[in-house]
Amino acid sequence: MGDPTKQIFALVDVNNMYVSCERAFNPRLRDRPVVVLSNNDGCAVARSNEVKALGVPMGAPWFQMRDLARQHGIVGLSSNYTLYADMSNRIMAILRTYSPNVEVYSIDESFLSLNGLGGLWASPTAMGQDIRAKVAQWTSLPVCVGVGQSKTLAKLANHVAKKFPLFDSVADFTTMSDARTAWLLQRIDVGEVWGVGRRIGAKLRAMGINTVQDLKDAPPSTMRAHFGVVLERTCNELRGVSCLELEEVAPPRKEIVSSRSFGTMVMTAAELGESLSTYAARAGEKLRGQHAVCGAVHVFVQTNRFRDQDDQYSNGITIPLVEPSADNRVLAGAALHGLAMIYREGFKYKKAGIMLMDLQPDTQRQGVLFDAGRDRARSVAAMAALDALNERFGRDTVHLGSAGLVRRWAMLSENRTPRYTTNWLELPKVRAQ
DNA sequence: TCTGGGGTCCTAGGACCC
DNA sequence: TCTGGGGTCCTAGGACCC
Numbered sequence: 001m002g003d004p005t006k007q008i009f010a011l012v013d014v015n016n017m018y019v020s021c022e023r024a025f026n027p028r029l030r031d032r033p034v035v036v037l038s039n040n041d042g043c044a045v046a047r048s049n050e051v052k053a054l055g056v057p058m059g060a061p062w063f064q065m066r067d068l069a070r071q072h073g074i075v076g077l078s079s080n081y082t083l084y085a086d087m088s089n090r091i092m093a094i095l096r097t098y099s100p101n102v103e104v105y106s107i108d109e110s111f112l113s114l115n116g117l118g119g120l121w122a123s124p125t126a127m128g129q130d131i132r133a134k135v136a137q138w139t140s141l142p143v144c145v146g147v148g149q150s151k152t153l154a155k156l157a158n159h160v161a162k163k164f165p166l167f168d169s170v171a172d173f174t175t176m177s178d179a180r181t182a183w184l185l186q187r188i189d190v191g192e193v194w195g196v197g198r199r200i201g202a203k204l205r206a207m208g209i210n211t212v213q214d215l216k217d218a219p220p221s222t223m224r225a226h227f228g229v230v231l232e233r234t235c236n237e238l239r240g241v242s243c244l245e246l247e248e249v250a251p252p253r254k255e256i257v258s259s260r261s262f263g264t265m266v267m268t269a270a271e272l273g274e275s276l277s278t279y280a281a282r283a284g285e286k287l288r289g290q291h292a293v294c295g296a297v298h299v300f301v302q303t304n305r306f307r308d309q310d311d312q313y314s315n316g317i318t319i320p321l322v323e324p325s326a327d328n329r330v331l332a333g334a335a336l337h338g339l340a341m342i343y344r345e346g347f348k349y350k351k352a353g354i355m356l357m358d359l360q361p362d363t364q365r366q367g368v369l370f371d372a373g374r375d376r377a378r379s380v381a382a383m384a385a386l387d388a389l390n391e392r393f394g395r396d397t398v399h400l401g402s403a404g405l406v407r408r409w410a411m412l413s414e415n416r417t418p419r420y421t422t423n424w425l426e427l428p429k430v431r432a433q
Numbered sequence: 434t435c436t437g438g439g440g441t442c443c444t445a446g447g448a449c450c451c
Numbered sequence: 452t453c454t455g456g457g458g459t460c461c462t463a464g465g466a467c468c469c
Binding site for chain 2: 037038039040041042043044045059060061062063064066079228229230253254255256257258259260261263264304305306350351353
């Protein structure tokens with residue numbers, strides 16, 4: 001599978017993930033055009049190929065495609081994220097049997113490192129086809145596989161696998177001739193490249209860079225001058241220079257958001273406050289899940305920006321916490337405090353949310369609080385407990401108590417004097433496990 | 434009537450310090 | 452006449468991703 005000194009990445013991605021999950025459990029949806037809708041059945045968050053072919057863009061509001069839906073029998077489904085997460089976990093488990101190095105990039109995408117796996121398969125394509133067959137057999141979900149010398153190229157290969165039927169859902173740049181690669185890259189719009197969005201795409205086209213091949217041929221230094229280090233890196237990745245590493249362990253979140261659009265307009269601070277308390281609880285759960293506390297809570301409210309006939313208002317405020325916390329009551333309290341400061345009467349609110357910011361690892365005051373003991377055995381045991389904690393955390397654990405207790409304790413435990421404090425705030429902090 | 438939710442990184446500019 | 456310069460931290464905004 002190629003030179004072992006070179007990097008090889010695969011990107012495995014579920015086709016129309018949410019639609020495919022629904023179809024897996026309801027076969028009658030298989031020959032029908034299907035969209036999965038966002039919260040409140042607002043807009044399309046997933047489209048089947050038939051729906052895409054009808055020109056329905058991602059995020060299209062459901063109410064705007066009502067006519068189209070009637071004409072073509074489009075089925076609109078409310079989303080079921082619990083189901084999708086479960087299916088995602090099943091697929092990721094399968095992928096881990098193919099490579100020890102997997103990065104779960106999103107609910108429907110994973111990068112695999114194929115470094116050193118060359119001996120196991122006739123070719124990356126053979127492996128890709130095997131993945132497809134196994135995932136289909138075990139989950140009945142369709143996936144595409146792209147293989148390349150960088151993550152950006154693997155993403156692009158995945159696009160090729162999807163769009164060019166000739167490839168039968170698996171495309172591999174690492175074994176492709178330069179001529180054939182160039183032929184393909186000249187036929188793919190530059191906007192398909194990972195990291196090239198609407199704005200940068202437009203700017204690139206204005207510079208005469210229209211295809212992926214054009215971007216690959218552009219000098220990285222020029223790209224850096226015009227767009228910054230990110231596009232320079234993208235350009236290098238397209239050239240087969242791997243700049244982005246596999247991130248196997250998901251780094252902890254740096255902020256946690258919880259927000260929703262309301263199904264109907266909300267007018268009162270009381271109603272907004274109720275929603276915000278719910279969001280605070282949900283965000284707090286995630287926060288504690290990563291053993292973190294947050295130092296500030298951001299609250300925001302918005303009216304419906306699509307309603308020109310309504311007065312518009314949008315505001316947000318960040319409330320610092322006196323002490324970092326992950327306590328739902330503290331988070332909700334800060335959110336409500338912020339709400340009181342930004343709430344304006346008379347507006348029809350459409351959306352509200354909170355963002356937990358300044359996330360820090362949860363640290364707990366690590367001390368030992370107990371009676372120093374009336375007998376020798378208990379004092380020796382207590383000292384041993386302190387030693388064990390010091391060993392475990394690699395730092396001083398401090399006894400919380402009075403000078404008198406410590407003296408007595410020292411006497412009973414062979415004159416060893418523990419470090420002690422009478423103020424728990426002076427106890428050293430250790431990171432939650 | 435009805436228009437998603439949750440993230441990251443980079444950059445520029447201001448404040449502040451020495 | 453002539454008015455520094457470098458480093459760091461913070462924030463807001465822009466761009467991207469799924």
